[in-house]
Amino acid sequence: MTACSANPIPLPTSTPLPSVQVRLDPLLEWSKSAMQMCSRQIPERNWVIVPADDPLSTTGESTVHIYWGSETNGSQNTFLLTSEHLVIVVNPTLPVTSLSLAELQDIFSGKINRWDEIAEDLPAAEIEVWYYPPNLSIMENFFRWSGLSSENLSPLGLFAPHPLELRNAIAENPLAIGILTTRWMDDTVEGITIEGNQNTSEFPVLAAVTTSDAFLQEWLFCLQNQIR
Known part of the structure; x- marks a missing residue:
C-alpha cells in the first residue's frame, strides 16, 4: 500500500x-x-x-x-x-507674583542678574534662568510674545531639553525662573503675571x-x- x-x-x-x-x-x-x-x-x-x-x-x-x-x-x-498658553514660572517660595515686560526682558537677556535688582525685599542672589533649545516650538512662541530673540538671550541661561526637566529644575531651585505651558503646570511651580505685555500668550x-x-x-x- x-x-x-x-x-x-x-x-x-x-x-x-x-x-x-x-x-x-x-x-x-x-x-x-x-x-x-x-x-x-x-x-x-x-x-x-x-x-x-x-x-x-x-x-x-x-x-x-x-x-x-x-x-x-x-x-x-x-x-x-x-x-x-505660555506661562512664566518661578519657584513657589520666591515672593514674586508679577514682573513688568521690561523686567522680564532684562532677566532673560542677562541685563538683570540678581533678584534684589527687581526689589529690595527679594533675595540678594543670582537669578537662574531656564529656557529651551531653539528648535523647540515654545521658543519661537516665547520670542513672539516677549519681544526677545535668540540673539539677545543671556549666554548664562540654562537649557532644558524638555518641559518636564525645566519644571523639575524650577521646583528644585528657589531662585529659578523659566517658561512652561499651562498643561505642564503643577503645584511645584508658580505662574506669574507679566504686566504691560499686549501680545497674546495663547x-x-x-x-x-x-x-x-x-x-x-x-x-x-x-x-x-x-x-x-
Whole structure:
C-alpha cells in the first residue's frame, strides 16, 4: 500500500494595516494618552506615535505632525486642535507674583542678574534662568510674545531639553525662573503675571497632514474632542 499525502492547505495571509506615523512635538506629550485612546477606537490604521525630533521619524506620505504653532495656518492640510498658553514660572517660595515686560526682558537677556535688582525685599542672589533649545516650538512662541530673540538671550541661561526637566529644575531651585505651558503646570511651580505685555500668550496646537485619509480625519476629530 502506498500512503496518500494530501496537498498542503495554504494558510490565510493577513494584509498588514496601513501605517500612519504621528510625529509629536515634545511640548505636546501631555496629549499622548488621548492619542493612544483614539488609536484604539480607530483600529483600521496602525498608528505609530514618535517624537518629532526622533532621527528615525520620517515625513512620508502618511504622516501627521502635531505641534505648537505660532499662528493658525490657513492651509487646507493644517487643522486646529486646541490652544495652549505660555506661562512664566518661578519657584513657589520666591515672593514674586508679577514682573513688568521690561523686567522680564532684562532677566532673560542677562541685563538683570540678581533678584534684589527687581526689589529690595527679594533675595540678594543670582537669578537662574531656564529656557529651551531653539528648535523647540515654545521658543519661537516665547520670542513672539516677549519681544526677545535668540540673539539677545543671556549666554548664562540654562537649557532644558524638555518641559518636564525645566519644571523639575524650577521646583528644585528657589531662585529659578523659566517658561512652561499651562498643561505642564503643577503645584511645584508658580505662574506669574507679566504686566504691560499686549501680545497674546495663547498659541494654537496644530496638526499638519501630508495625505487625505478618512480614518486620519476621524482620528484627528477624536483627538480634538479629547484635548480641547
